[in-house]
Amino acid sequence: MDNNALNKRVTLFCGHYGSGKTNIAVNFALHLRKVGHPVAIADIDVVNPYFRTKDSQRELEAAGVEVIALPFANTSVDLPSLPQEVYGLVQRRDKKVVMDIGGDDRGAYALGRYRPYILEENDFDNLFVVNFFRPLTRTAEEAYEVFREVEAAAGIPFTGIVNNSNIGPETKISDVINTKVLAEELSKLSGVPVVMTTVEKSLCEEAEDEDFFALKLQEKLF
Amino acid sequence: MAEKVLMKGNEAIAEAAIRAGCRHYFGYPITPQTEVAAYMAKRMPKIGGTFLQAESEISAINMVYGVAGTGKRVMTSSSSPGISLKQEGISYIAGADLPALIINVQRGGPGLGGIQPSQSDYFQSVKGGGHGDYRMIVLTPESVQEMADMTALAFELAEKYRMPAMLLSDGTLGQMMEPVELPEESSATIEKPWAVTGTEGKREHNIINSLYLKPEILEEKNIERYERYKLIEENEVRYESFMMEDAEYCVVAFGIAARVAKNAVVEARKEGVKVGMIRPITVWPFPKKPLAEAADKVKAFISVELSMGQMIEDIKLATECKKPVYLCNRVGGMIPAPEEVLAKIMEVKGGCK
Numbered sequence: 001m002d003n004n005a006l007n008k009r010v011t012l013f014c015g016h017y018g019s020g021k022t023n024i025a026v027n028f029a030l031h032l033r034k035v036g037h038p039v040a041i042a043d044i045d046v047v048n049p050y051f052r053t054k055d056s057q058r059e060l061e062a063a064g065v066e067v068i069a070l071p072f073a074n075t076s077v078d079l080p081s082l083p084q085e086v087y088g089l090v091q092r093r094d095k096k097v098v099m100d101i102g103g104d105d106r107g108a109y110a111l112g113r114y115r116p117y118i119l120e121e122n123d124f125d126n127l128f129v130v131n132f133f134r135p136l137t138r139t140a141e142e143a144y145e146v147f148r149e150v151e152a153a154a155g156i157p158f159t160g161i162v163n164n165s166n167i168g169p170e171t172k173i174s175d176v177i178n179t180k181v182l183a184e185e186l187s188k189l190s191g192v193p194v195v196m197t198t199v200e201k202s203l204c205e206e207a208e209d210e211d212f213f214a215l216k217l218q219e220k221l222f
Numbered sequence: 223m224a225e226k227v228l229m230k231g232n233e234a235i236a237e238a239a240i241r242a243g244c245r246h247y248f249g250y251p252i253t254p255q256t257e258v259a260a261y262m263a264k265r266m267p268k269i270g271g272t273f274l275q276a277e278s279e280i281s282a283i284n285m286v287y288g289v290a291g292t293g294k295r296v297m298t299s300s301s302s303p304g305i306s307l308k309q310e311g312i313s314y315i316a317g318a319d320l321p322a323l324i325i326n327v328q329r330g331g332p333g334l335g336g337i338q339p340s341q342s343d344y345f346q347s348v349k350g351g352g353h354g355d356y357r358m359i360v361l362t363p364e365s366v367q368e369m370a371d372m373t374a375l376a377f378e379l380a381e382k383y384r385m386p387a388m389l390l391s392d393g394t395l396g397q398m399m400e401p402v403e404l405p406e407e408s409s410a411t412i413e414k415p416w417a418v419t420g421t422e423g424k425r426e427h428n429i430i431n432s433l434y435l436k437p438e439i440l441e442e443k444n445i446e447r448y449e450r451y452k453l454i455e456e457n458e459v460r461y462e463s464f465m466m467e468d469a470e471y472c473v474v475a476f477g478i479a480a481r482v483a484k485n486a487v488v489e490a491r492k493e494g495v496k497v498g499m500i501r502p503i504t505v506w507p508f509p510k511k512p513l514a515e516a517a518d519k520v521k522a523f524i525s526v527e528l529s530m531g532q533m534i535e536d537i538k539l540a541t542e543c544k545k546p547v548y549l550c551n552r553v554g555g556m557i558p559a560p561e562e563v564l565a566k567i568m569e570v571k572g573g574c575k
Contacts, residue, residue: 017257050393050397133228133401134228134229136264167226167401169401170226
């Protein structure tokens, strides 16, 4: 990954439901912190009840990343409310902010209330995360359909594509490389560049010559 | 081999149902199963199917009842509190001898409970739930792959025996993502001479009904139905036997609990404990025979459940209490760690001479 490319004050991760936004957002926040920026990560996923940014809260905070999570995430209260602290993050402009947005257009609507501040500051990357092994985004055309739905709901133009193609633990490095052509096709359809290709950490070592962003996955309990 | 995709359990159910020829879905959203409805909402309009979000669960199950009468493959899905609301309709579907698929992605209860995974609707699923003498075929997947495979199987069994079938899952399986090889598209279906499809003046009217005011007739209907249930108990029991050949202790678990318990069994074996596992795949019909046979060989059973101990009663019945049955459980949305199950195995071994 080109470190200069993704260096905006606000980085948003949007995309299809289950495309891997949370894992990438967590890893990207840790990466920004590691290269020396003050960082906060905000979970404004109002769609997904399980598997949240909050699962990585301890690791993030130990690394010095501020975590803003939904007040009721990972509890038994199914109440999709947004934390007031997020306003502070978009208005104060004193640190880098990574935002993990809920999947599909349904999830992206939550971004609406922060849109005026993000657009006014105009120092953001809005990244479309795609996994071409997910059932409803198997082709560039299908992915572009979701791309447009999410962009319309967010009201913020996409500035980059993150190719997070994987089939979980069965992923081979060739699977990822094979999807590059799809990502490029999506890039042509949308006019937005592919800015990041993500690969699980251990697989990354198998392909030294490729420019991958290594992902450490959230812990699996069973 | 078909190519694999990465799916959530809930999505796998929806896609597998579509591939099994289901074109009618009626439901009402509830966490943690909403992805089934969301997926159907996106896909059904594109393939000429019907997705309808009803005004309530009661309404949804009665829409299922209506379509089932026409012989079309039809389903609904919900999570525990929503399934409670559907019980009246399920009883009517059973009473009218109609095939239909009901998905329960369980969450903690009773009442509104929580949104985290649970298996505490076991009694509700296998002992009635609704009123009257009836049974439901209940399949319990333990992976996203099985969520897909058993959806197709449940449709087939429901049609074969003209009765409702349930896929009894839980929030974890619904939400977790795994690689899955989706079943092939299938248009295979059986003759349904009983279906309400219009007589075209060529045959007698078919009547879909569960009301029998003459007690002699209602008695006869119930007895007939139980003869069919007997056939199912003889022919459709499914279970997995894991490391049982020389086992001295037998863990019994289904669904997500079996997945955790299997890890514990493997760990216990490493420590030299002869333990195996029987995983019921159908919880009705319950695998009575393999459990009864195990009761002659093992020293004790351990029922691992995400409930206060519900399946444990069926284990005791199947084994006629020949050997002690211990409970290892977590509830309210908690899942036991493999270490907790391992500790229970060790405790039981320590207490059995």
